[in-house]
Amino acid sequence: MKRQIPLFITFFVGTLLIFSVFIPPMETWGENFTLFFDIIAVFAFFLGAGNLVRVHVGKLKKRKADWGFSIVTLIGFGFMLFVGLLKIGNPGGIAADVTAPGSWFQEMFNYVINPLQSTMYALLAFFVASASYRAFRAKNREATILLIAAFVILLGRTPLGMLLTAWIPDSLSFFQIPNMAVWIMNSFNLAGQRAILIGISLGVVAMSLRLILGVERTYLGGDDNG
Amino acid sequence: MEHFAIWIAAFLTLGIVSFLYKDNAWYKLCEAIFVGISAGYWFVVLFWDNLHGKFWMGKGEDPMLYVGAILGILMLMRLIPKIGWISRWPLAFIVGATAGFYLINYFSSDVMSQVGSTVMPFFSTGYGSGVNASLYDIIGNIVVAVGTFTGLVYFYFSKEHKGAFGATAKVGIFFLMVTFGASFGYTVMSRMSLLIGRVDFLFGDFLGMIVQ
Amino acid sequence: MDNIGVIISLILIFGGLVALFYGSLKGREVDRRIIFLFIFLAVAAPILFPMTFEEKATQVVKSVFDKVENLPEGSTVLLSFDFDPAMAPEVQPMANAISRHCLEKGHKIIFMSLWATGQALLSQSLSESILPGFPEKQNLVDYVSIGYKAGNEGVPNVIITDIQKMFPTDVNSVPLDSIPIFDNIESCKDLDFIVSFGGGKPGPKEWILFVGDPGGVPIGVGVAAVVAPQMYPYLPDQVIGILGGVKGAAEYESELIRVHPKFADMDTPGLLMMGPQTLAHVVIMAFIVIGNVVFFRGRRREKKE
Amino acid sequence: MTPTRLHIFRVISISTICVLLLASLALSQDEATPTTNLSTEIDTVIIEVAAPTSLIATDHKYDNGERINLQWVPSIDDLPGISTVVGYRIYRQDDGGAAEAIADLPAKANHYRDENTELGHTYIYSVAALTDGAEFVSNPTESISPEREWIDFSKRYLFLIALIVGGAVIYFIEIARRGKKLFVRKIAGLEAVDDAVGRATEMGRPILFIPGIQDMDDVQTLAGLTILGRISKTIADYDTEIFMPVSRSLVMTAGREIIKSSYQTAGRPDKYSDDMVTYITDEQFGYVAAVDGIMVREKPATIFLLGAFFAESLILAETGNYIGAIQIAGTARPAQLPFFIAACDFTLIGEELFAASAYLSGEPKQLGSLKGQDVGKAIAMVILVIGALATTIGTAWNIASMNSLVDILKTIFSTS
Incomplete structure (x- = not known):
């Protein structure tokens, strides 16, 4: 029973949502799902937050490595709950939107989360470079193609690409590297993306059917006590 | 306040960047701050939006809300080991709904429309526009058709990649590799602008070294 | 130093x-x-x-440049600033460069925007970047800003037949009737060149579909880098040329300085x-x-x- | 030909023919609604403007009865140039009540869709041409009630094709269930999974599993988790350490469920601990910062990156590469694939991510579903070839039969 009911729920809800697309009176059911999901996610958040606190308090108690930083995390988390749930410093008071400009909560976002976010994001510039150094090597035929494509596009994005091929007359401007770069983006890239997208969506169809039909039931975990 | 904020931002920025050299206490501190503050941020935002906003503010408006709430409470049953298995119900609900929702959505937006757009004449810039394409476009059109076809052959599972089929699949890989290489190269510029933004902040707003 | x-x-x-x-x-x-x-x-x-670094203009950028360069003096050009602050870093530089180029060549410019947030960026561009280099140019005679009107793609759709209907006055409430630039301009069809700067909707694409195609007016576009590949299919019939992202702006600026050394000191x-x-x-x-x-x-x- | 291949072939050819037949039938019934546009050019100034005419209200087809479409001919004075019409205003009488203005539209407008009607109510509409300070109202419409349709026929082709592909998936699952052997080729990245787990065991270092940064409502996360189900069985058998940091609480719950049951199946429930799956934060880069830290501190031997990834893909993969871990990645987000290809040892490209769990399970039923997917691909390839050739020949030499074939294909596959 413990397994049958969830399998039935999956089957029932899945089938219903598939057909709802074709039945106008049911057309809003998809939205309802999003609503349910949001609510379930908030409840689940209590589990997540509880876990976060438990893990860091555990580290603290056992004096595990770096336990000091756990204190920082716990303080940060608690502080955000404090200023956010009580809407400290919110110009509109408790009734206003929690992210109203000027509230402590939003200031924390602007001055702490925001720089952290954008710096973490900016690390990509470095990793793009180290990945190109290592990955774009002519190890075999596929890697060579990858390398050439990347190199042509990179060249096309700098004045160098134009300088190298500036001697090509305008009537043959296609062969100038920046134009070739654009052409590759419009033809090869489009074709590859299209094949990938078609493949993905067929994969989703089969995957979804396996889930709905109960062929795939890993997500339910084991048979017993659970 | 403004000045103080810039110092904080610079402290955090440099802390994260220091990770590139190696893991260190400064990075660990920034990481701990980041995790604690951002987890709290999202918790609060979700609380006000999804719990307070939906239940207190729009009280009783939509009976569907309570179905959601019941599913949410079932989720919390995990905390009681004896009846923890009930939490599988909302999970099963989400999985079923996701599967059903995605199946048809992906099918219509990706399979149908992508296949539909492969129906393209070789010698024209568009459907129904007569023979008007330049050599540039014609080669492009043929490349798109061949690339899509061979790419699909590559993904085909039911046949070993041998003989003519294998050769076609090879061409497919060739197209995929060009795709990946090209998009990698094309993205470099946008990744660099993120870094330019941060360096601009450090040298400009923080150190005041940029005169403009 | x-x-x-x-x-x-x-x-x-x-x-x-x-x-x-x-x-x-x-x-x-x-x-x-x-x-x-x-x-x-x-x-x-x-x-x-x-x-x-000196950029040598690619053909797609050069076509736009040559169009502006070769229009007879006194032609009327419409420049539409169809972007918001998020897109501005990529698109505003090219808008400024083309505006300067038009003024230098003695073309009359009509500035406008399809985005509510574009109007502020437009006046910022005018007062901070474009006009300071041309103290002799007069508002309403050499250039005019008619600003923003709501209606998205409806706006180009209307002004292809009648500009005044959508824009009875300019941004300072001066009736269009009394503005010298509009003496011979009734609709977009009377314009010699249109350039749309943007990347979202409404933007360059709408100008092509609602004005360029039906009206036969030459169109140039300046777009954000990610959008650029999507504009190429319109070349060369529906669009004269494309400026893509910061790189497009840099190429245009380079070409501008090369042909008109007067701009060597402008901000680029x-x-x-x-x-x-x-x-x-x-x-x-x-x-x-x-x-x-x-x-x-x-x-x-x-x-x- | 082997019987299976024959099956695929038959399914494809029969279904393609069915689609084309049905489509041609349906096309012949479709009638285009003529758009009326009677703008006339008059060069005189009229102070009083004519009201809009020919206002017609029709029920919006294939909805739940909440929409009514209006169409009219704009005021003949709504002209380019000197017109004084500044816009139109829509009035609505609900169940015989007073007329209420429900919308203002710009000049030249000739249609409107009221998306706020209720089933069982009767409405009467009128449209007014607006000038500066005056309104000129059209004749009202007949009273109309929105209708509810039970089946959305505009999506009939979507339904049909989905039915064929979905049917093929189910058909092959059923065939496999009956014990027929189905061939599925090797998938490179998946052959490496066992080795990767074995490597971590040998080295005595943990395995890191990252299920992407999306929640359970993304099918890629579900794919990642089902693969986790297979991997964690091997892990439990080998008694290797696994660690799974997540950025969503629901994924944490599901991940625990899955790993726990693997340990139970392996007969070592005592080895399982909830600490194997930890929630970090919902914030994208906060999560990345923490996972990067975990990587350099715990030095896992093997890293799985399977799920929905965004910009963080390369940050994670490069850090993993730096610490010398074997990395197996997979995502269905095309924009991130190049980065995984560059930085990981094996990458499951798009579709392969979804195929992976079926493939790893080794169950015939699951493998059958992959066959069904191939039917979809085969249809796509057939349409691509037929479509490209027909439209090329059709446009180049203007052959009517080719053009109508193309029209049929375009109609079937248009989703709008």
């Missing part, structure tokens, strides 16, 4: 790269931290010591932004080369052993 900085940093970067290349000939791998350092230098140096945000970009791209390409040299050296050694 700046020049010394430029020279020193270039020597550092390229000297370092040569040294690493030399090492790679001996099969020496590069530590990733060295790569990080080079990327940082490549981005930081041009920011600290403004560094520009496109070229400036391309400084770090170009250096970083070159550094990445250098590392790809170095990586391959290391790889082939290693393989040869394996074979020997």
Whole structure:
């Protein structure tokens, strides 16, 4: 029973949502799902937050490595709950939107989360470079193609690409590297993306059917006590 | 306040960047701050939006809300080991709904429309526009058709990649590799602008070294 | 001072790269931290010591430039600022460059925007970047801003037949009837050239579909880099040329300075932004080369052993 | 030909023919609604403007009865140039009540869709041409009630094709269930999974599993988790350490469920601990910062990156590569694939991510579903070839039969 009911729920809800697309009176059911999901996610958040606190308090108690930083995390988390749930410093008071400009909560976002976010994001510039150094090597035929494509596009994005091929007359401007770069983006890239997208969506169809039909039931975990 | 904020931002920025050299206490501190503050941020935002906003503010408006709430409470049953298995119900609900929702959505937006757009004449810039394409476009059109076809052959599972089929699949890989290489190269510029933004902040707003 | 900085940093970067290349000939791998350092230098140096590289305009950019260059003096051009602050860093530089070019050639300009937030950016561009170089140009005679009107693609759809219907007055409430520029201009069909700067909707695409195609008015577009590949299918019949992202702006600025040395001292945000970009791209390409040299050296050694 | 291949072939050819037949039938019934546009050019100034005419209200087809479409001919004075019409205003009488203005439209407008009607109510509409300070109202419409349709026929082709592909998936699952052997080729990245787990065991270092940064309502996360189900069985058998940091609480719950049951199946429930799956934060880069830290500190031997990834893909993969871990990645987000290809040892490209769990399970039923997917691909390839050739020949030499074939294909596959 413990397994049958969830399998039935999956089957029932899945089938219903598939057909709802074709039945106008049911057309809003998809939205309802999003609503349910949001609510379930908030409840689940209590589990997540509880876990976060438990893990860091555990580290603290056992004096595990770096336990000091756990204190920082716990303080940060608690502080955000404090200023956010009580809407400290919110110009509109408790009734206003929690992210109203000027509230402590939003200031924390602007001055702490925001720089952290954008710096973490900016690390990509470095990793793009180290990945190109290592990955774009002519190890075999596929890697060579990858390398050439990347190199042509990179060249096309700098004045160098134009300088190298500036001697090509305008009537043959296609062969100038920046134009070739654009052409590759419009033809090869489009074709590859299209094949990938078609493949993905067929994969989703089969995957979804396996889930709905109960062929795939890993997500339910084991048979017993659970 | 403004000045103080810039110092904080610079402290955090440099802390994260220091990770590139190696893991260190400064990075660990920034990481701990980041995790604690951002987890709290999202918790609060979700609380006000999804719990307070939906239940207190729009009280009783939509009976569907309570179905959601019941599913949410079932989720919390995990905390009681004896009846923890009930939490599988909302999970099963989400999985079923996701599967059903995605199946048809992906099918219509990706399979149908992508296949539909492969129906393209070789010698024209568009459907129904007569023979008007330049050599540039014609080669492009043929490349798109061949690339899509061979790419699909590559993904085909039911046949070993041998003989003519294998050769076609090879061409497919060739197209995929060009795709990946090209998009990698094309993205470099946008990744660099993120870094330019941060360096601009450090040298400009923080150190005041940029005169403009 | 700046020049010394430029020279020193270039020597550092390229000297370092040569040294690493030399090492790679001996099969020496590069530590990733060295790569990080080079990327940082490549981005930081041009920011600290403004560094520009001459861009040779690609055909798609040059066609727009040539169009403006070759229109007879006194032609009327419409420039539409269809972007918001988020897109501005990429698109505003090219809008400024083309505006200057038009004024320099003695064309009359009608400025407008399809985006509510574009109007503020437009007046910022006018007062801070475009007009200061042309003290002799007169509002309403040489240029006019008719601002923003709600209606999205409906706006181009209407002004293709009648500009006044959508824009009875300019931004300062001067009736269009009394503005000299509009003496011979009733609809978009009377214009000699239209350029739309943007990347979202409504934007360049709407101008092509609602004005360029039905009205036969030449259209040029300036778009954000990610949108650029989507504009190429419209070349060359529906669109004369395309400026894509910061690179497009830099190419235009370069061409402008080359043809009109008078602009040598103007602010060139496109070229400036391309400084770090170009250096970083070159550094990445250098590392790809170095990586391959290391790889082939290693393989040869394996074979020997 | 082997019987299976024959099956696929038959399914494809029969279904393609069915689609084309049905489509041609349906096309012949479709009638285009003529758009009326009677703008006339008059060069005189009229102070009083004519009201809009020919206002017609029709029920919006294939909805739940909440929409009514209006169409009219704009005021003949709504002209380019000197017109004084500044816009139109829509009035609505609900169940015989007073007329209420429900919308203002710009000049030249000739249609409107009221998306706020209720089933069982009767409405009467009128449209007014607006000038500066005056309104000129059209004749009202007949009273109309929105209708509810039970089946959305505009999506009939979507339904049909989905039915064929979905049917093929189910058909092959059923065939496999009956014990027929089905061939599925090897998938490179998946052959490496066992080795990767084994490596971590040998080295005595943990395995890191990252299920992407999306929640359970993304099918890629579900794919990642089902693969986790297979991997964690091997892990439990080998008694290797696994660690799974997540950025969503629901994924944490599901991940625990899955790993726990694997340990139970392996007969080592005591080895399982909830600490194997930890929630970090919902914030994208906060999560990345923490996972990067975990990587350099715990030095896992093997890293799985399977799920929905965004910009963080390369940050994670490069850090993983730096610490020398074997990395197996997979995502269905095309924009991130190049980065995984560059930085990981094996990458499951798009579709392969979804195929992976079926493939790893080794169950015939699951493998059968992959066959069904191939039917979809085969249809796509057939349409691509037929479509490209027909439209090329059709446009180049203007052959009517080719053009109508193309029209049929375009109609079937248009989703709007």
